[in-house]
Amino acid sequence: MGGYTPHTKSEIASMLGFLGLSSVEELFAAVPPALRLAGGTGLTPGAPEPDVLAHIYDLAATNRPVGRDLVCFAGGGAYDREVPAVTRALASRSEFVTSYTPYQPEVAQGVLQALFEFQTLVARLAGVEVANASLYDGAAALVEATNLALNATGRELVWLSQGVNPSWRSVLQTFAAGTGHVVVEIPLVAGSTHWSSVVPGGPVAQGGAPGVVVVAYPNYLGCLEDLGEARALCDRTGALLVVAFDPICAGLLRSPGDWGADVVVGEGQPLGMPLGFGGPYLGLFACRSTHVRRMPGRLVGETVDVDGRRAYVTTLRAREQDIRREKATSNVCTNQTLMAVTAAIQMGWLGTSGIAEVALRSARGAHYCRKALLAVPGVEPLVSAPIMSEFALRLPLGADVLIERLADKGFLAGISLDDTYTDARRDGLLVAVTERRTRAEIDSFVDSFTKALR
Amino acid sequence: MGGYTPHTKSEIASMLGFLGLSSVEELFAAVPPALRLAGGTGLTPGAPEPDVLAHIYDLAATNRPVGRDLVCFAGGGAYDREVPAVTRALASRSEFVTSYTPYQPEVAQGVLQALFEFQTLVARLAGVEVANASLYDGAAALVEATNLALNATGRELVWLSQGVNPSWRSVLQTFAAGTGHVVVEIPLVAGSTHWSSVVPGGPVAQGGAPGVVVVAYPNYLGCLEDLGEARALCDRTGALLVVAFDPICAGLLRSPGDWGADVVVGEGQPLGMPLGFGGPYLGLFACRSTHVRRMPGRLVGETVDVDGRRAYVTTLRAREQDIRREKATSNVCTNQTLMAVTAAIQMGWLGTSGIAEVALRSARGAHYCRKALLAVPGVEPLVSAPIMSEFALRLPLGADVLIERLADKGFLAGISLDDTYTDARRDGLLVAVTERRTRAEIDSFVDSFTKALR
């Protein structure tokens, strides 16, 4: 047990004296004696930091991080993107790291302004007017978006494209158990959501009018769907359109807002966060200004101080749980502020030209890689829709087997697709290429891939 | 070439326009055309940061850093000591890292106060009244100390114990070529300086009276010499006593000041700096207050501001090169401030009890290890004087051979002693044990050592 607490023996004695107590145990007089732990928790005794670090190093050594020894072609919502030293250095400033939610704006302008800039940048990427200060992750943002939409429309039916990340769909289903929302999944055909399956009068449409239609762009298989169709469906049914986007792909793609999305959600990890075994990531949430009073989570607004100086503050607080309690738009309190600050820094670093360049390089790499893999005997495209920087293949063997074989050769080959997308053979592989992949890496990946299939 | 400069094309054009110039080349009109580089420097073109990082990683991968794969028993002035995350985190705050020499004290109180604390801590360790704000390294501190002493005594003769680090002695000899100082090295006998070789009337003493006597404590072979003898010699000859100490060993040892040193120098690396292939390290320099006006380098003093608030400022500036020019006490300008700040943090972390504990653990480890190695057939003590945490052995084979063999087994076995300490066989090995060495590491080192000698 380390030097984090300052109490000396004599201070403890004098403090107890001041309280008229004779032992530390007496501080816990209110705890019924029968409940008090006699033998401790059973945890090991405290160990000095270097010992604990040694243990954590041991654990870390049995992982295989991506990098030179495991070149990453896996994506599926978590991408191996360039994070410069400057982003890490700024985001790790202890003022950002060790502060709390900006409840006292006079001494929290640093975090508040960074969040204001984050909101602006996300809104610009999403192509809608307003963004919040973050949610937990992409899945949480999706759940909140459907809650908002169903709240706004007063309906309880969700039409959910199976092009949305399967984990997010699973999370949405989990939380629907509480809200009572009904989630209907719409399958993909050839990589695009089969919206015609929900034509009026069809079996799906008989379940009632949806309050929200959810589609991903690019979708989980990397495909670019025609969002015009989804928008038209919403116009026809009175549903809101929620688009799950990728903030980096947005560097090249038409923005969801431009396509007509009402709410845009996304996973912000590609904006400067390490892969980190899946967290902490960053739920992006943006929407049209008409919905701002239904927004979940914190929102920073610009205002002035009593001297008229520009200042920032969390605003529209009446939506939030600490004020509205059971009537709040969401239960979120702690969010992912540090990740939002990180993303603001990273977006500042990328800038207008950088985000376009990263997207372009990813697209080039993906098309180059896809073409080469499709030339490997036995490999076929899983779907035919246009892709951007991620793509799905059908393999002549189970994807898990290939992934293990290629891991031995130093490649994280991709993600095995579940049976929503393939059949029981589980022969679908999702491959992602980022701006970090060099031609040499791709060529050698293709080479090992070819050999692994022999 | 990266994004470090902000100039856009149109800004460059407008700035040139403002200057009435039509090309960037014209900015260099004062440079004789014949001298201007036509074909560039021949360096490769700029490369993006990630490419350069990859290259540096490649280089780093061909090093063998100390750690689990190369357990460190080497010292010789550079020690594998515990540096906690907290020291690194605080010392890397960019306000400390990216500021200049505190010429404007109103906006440099951070660095100034940290240096004031550093000076206090070093003076306390050294056991004399005052310390400066750092010099380059231990060798530089030694050179400055002899300069001070010879200046103070008006003599030019240095009696230098061969117990002082050989590199430092070499540096002293190099710089003596400029100052014209005469350095006479006094050999060790059984690990202690053979002061009796300079008895009055002896061959050394006939060279004249020394202005300074230099001795190390512990010395290079790890031995603890009787500084009383050196002090007596100084009293007899009118020389000043310079003691090269180790700041960590000072946690247990009588302080040089207590032994009667006039000037205390040392290598501050063990106070929180990484091994770093030898730099940047930290030259420690402390002395009796009588010599403060002859001190080299920067000195911070406490004072007040116009409102009477406590403040710090560099002081006794009239000693320094920018004021005194050719009459300055030293030419030092840029020193090792960031390392001094690091050391202040590390000494704060260690504190009174920590420095004693680190020293004690090092001594225990060294004695345990020495005993075990001396039990290995063929290994003998090189010298017999008492040691603290480093010791010298005589091997049945060349030390370089053993070092290579043990490197293959995962140990940095120590440092091969030069022929000042051994004969042409170069069979002397200097072994250091720090508080970081566990019993298991020592036992397995001894085991591999035994096998390597077979």
Place this chain on the structure above:
Amino acid sequence: MTDPEEMTHPEKSEAHLCAGGRAASAPLLGHDSEPTLFELSEPGRRAWQLRTTKVPEAPLEQLLPEVHRRGAPPALAEVSERDLVGHFTRLSHRQFSVDLGAYPLGSCTMKYNPKVCDEVASLPGLADVHPAAPASCSQGWMALLVELEEALCAITGMAGATLQPAAGAAGELTGLLLMRAWHEAQGQPRRKVVIPDSAHGTNPASVTLGGYETVTVKSNARGCIDLEALRSVLNTEVAGIMLTNPNTLGLFEEDIVAIAEAVHEVGGLLYYDGANLNAILGVVRPGDMGFDIVHLNLHKTFATPHGGGGPGAGPVTVSRHLASFLPGPRPRRVDPGVDGVGARYEWTTPQRSIGRVHSWHGNALVLARALTYILVHGDDGLREVAERAVLNANWLRKRLSGTFDAPYDRPCMHECVLSAVSLKRRSGVRALDVAKCLLEEGFHAPTVYFPLTVEEALMIEPTETESLQTLEAFASACDRIVARAGTPEGAAEATEAPRTTPVRRVDEARAARSLVPTYDTRR
């Protein structure tokens, strides 16, 4: 009894200087606002640098159908790396933080966050692992997660855990869905969840999202659950109760055993809001009090820094009968190996799992920090944390009981709730003004106006990492503020504080009235 004057150490010449708790930062210049990134932006500037890939440079037209291409790149900002660094470094200087000074924000547990945890969270062997990597590539992570699950179960006295929830509120909702799934599995779906009136806002909000109706029970005069009032609302419609113990007044619910019996008697479950777990680490376990479901705020109790509002981590632990409902996939040790060597881990989804509650496995790097913190402290250290947190809170409570009103004047746990009611009556100076004055004194303010059950509440949680000297400096600052409020001018001044902060009191009403949530909506 310690006279604060006596605390001066002989080495110190100026007593007022000795309190390290005051974040005496200082203005380094220009008094303008920091421009936004957008104002710093100049077309053509850039900071980015990317790896040279040598991938053939196919033209965009060959890559994307036109309908999918945007007209122009999204306008982010165009700045140099140098300006980016200047901007965010200056912003950081406009931000209070634990590392700068005391942050006695009740309920939020703003303790010191050991730097060693930052080092753990940036280890490449942890930070660079892809969450979809096959189990063969992530054994170390899985071992770490299992170790943490086990530690949290030991600390809370529970049988199983999920690490997926990303924060306390997510843990609450997860817990409520577990409650729901359990009742449904019993064939007895229920409609209501009871919470005390002092509960944190996330509790009722989560109850709603869990599909339940909130039933609020009033606290009694001692600040605790009124057992009779509770009994009166308990029936078979009640799925359970959500409690934090100590409660948000910092008081231990002394009747907890009776409460648990009463709730269990009607077939309800007890949910423990672990935000206040810091008070009872190693002293008493929710499981032993009778709770069935617990969430923990790792970012509070286990010192994973709050990051300006997140990320957190809100694992949920449950008793044996609820384990099979936990979210999945969970990491499981399928072979313990010998002395930990050769251990093997797999993913598994509990039989009756409610499903996923996170995109991946939770805020993994936060979880790694928490495990590090737990291992450094260990059994003894965690208990020491609780002891010292409670000692500090009680010392401060007593020290300030003459300065402010003490509505519940008896020993508290890790935090205490005082009130500025008398001060307000006397001088017009409110809890909010006290908070703002404290900012100027170099401390973060306590939580104010929460819990809602106390008028002009000041909810103070010093945490165990603050020193007696800092507590005294804080208390002296409170004394000074209250003393100054004794004169009309002083009181008027207090309502205008703070004066020397980066901005002064901000116009919150205007922010909401004419909403400017982005730079592009500025007039």
Place this chain on the structure above:
Amino acid sequence: MTDPEEMTHPEKSEAHLCAGGRAASAPLLGHDSEPTLFELSEPGRRAWQLRTTKVPEAPLEQLLPEVHRRGAPPALAEVSERDLVGHFTRLSHRQFSVDLGAYPLGSCTMKYNPKVCDEVASLPGLADVHPAAPASCSQGWMALLVELEEALCAITGMAGATLQPAAGAAGELTGLLLMRAWHEAQGQPRRKVVIPDSAHGTNPASVTLGGYETVTVKSNARGCIDLEALRSVLNTEVAGIMLTNPNTLGLFEEDIVAIAEAVHEVGGLLYYDGANLNAILGVVRPGDMGFDIVHLNLHKTFATPHGGGGPGAGPVTVSRHLASFLPGPRPRRVDPGVDGVGARYEWTTPQRSIGRVHSWHGNALVLARALTYILVHGDDGLREVAERAVLNANWLRKRLSGTFDAPYDRPCMHECVLSAVSLKRRSGVRALDVAKCLLEEGFHAPTVYFPLTVEEALMIEPTETESLQTLEAFASACDRIVARAGTPEGAAEATEAPRTTPVRRVDEARAARSLVPTYDTRR
């Protein structure tokens, strides 16, 4: 011609906000001084934690003879990790830095330091290598050092290098010892070294330590070496001349070829003080100008941060005929390998080496930073650095030429020297006051009163990393300061600036008069 008013970008609503150069940090509280570590100390507190070693706990008496044992542990300080962090974080908030804002300190080249270099310097594969490790364990380091030596030779036009000197002044002394060794090897030891009156103080100080006498030559009215004056002091007693070019006035010595000829004619050597190399990177090389010995300040030109006054690195490069005198040991590539693979390196000491000038191999981690910076920039990028540094300096010189006196009113290189002589005459406001007013405006001050040849000198070096907007903001601040000095009250105010900094003007005389260099010497 750009009207500064025109620079406002349409996106920006408030022009004065757009200059990112102003380090608008802000006070976050208490206005007390930060206590010292010693005042924070309480007996019995601790922060340290050490590895569990299980080494047998031999009693101290068995380890050390009594005569060597100290009576009590050295009194350092006794603080918790939490207080340590608070203390140094608060201190950091009382410190201006490049990362906070513009630092136009002439001669010091305070440019932006790319963060990637911090990453390099903390790579375990570099940072954890023992300097005495056998060459088999440090091939990467040796390759890095050789690569840097080669790059520095290419940049300076020289044939060999030593990386040992730890800073510029150490490089100077090393260079002078090389000069001495060379003359001695020629059998012609010499006594004097010539330096111009505008030289940096380290030059004459190094000359003395090199065992030479300083001969100062005056500059001419154009601020450059007076060729005739130089010729008049040159003779066979002169070992050489030390010059920086551009000189400390920021002016290029146009007669450099004639100077070199004159010095070489009497058998002297030319020493290049590379502190101003930033101006000529890729444009002209000291070697081509006729210099024989060059030192480089890597902490200036190659953006290895100054660290509050160090560490630096002052490598020395020399022409072919001096290479065999270089300090040793030097790393040498003994086998180039194939495409760099399989290359092999050894240590070697030049034949007639002057000996070591550093305990080990120089400030190695600083050297690694510099190589990184050089490789990122490359041939083209380094030239761009010089171009933009010179462009910025000239823009600012012209922009301010109406504000201050311009004693040398012609194009400068990377810095310009202005003067406050007229301002002082008019208003009593001195260069020092201008400097202090600038601090309050959010900029670091320029160098003042150097070079000594210019009265009331303001030596301004904007560097290439500051934007036009920052330059304009800086210039506007200067304008405001000078305008305010136009009234007696304004002038009086200027002499009292700064007002809002962590402390105000400090009593330097008192610091020297009643010296308090440690906490223990306080009264």
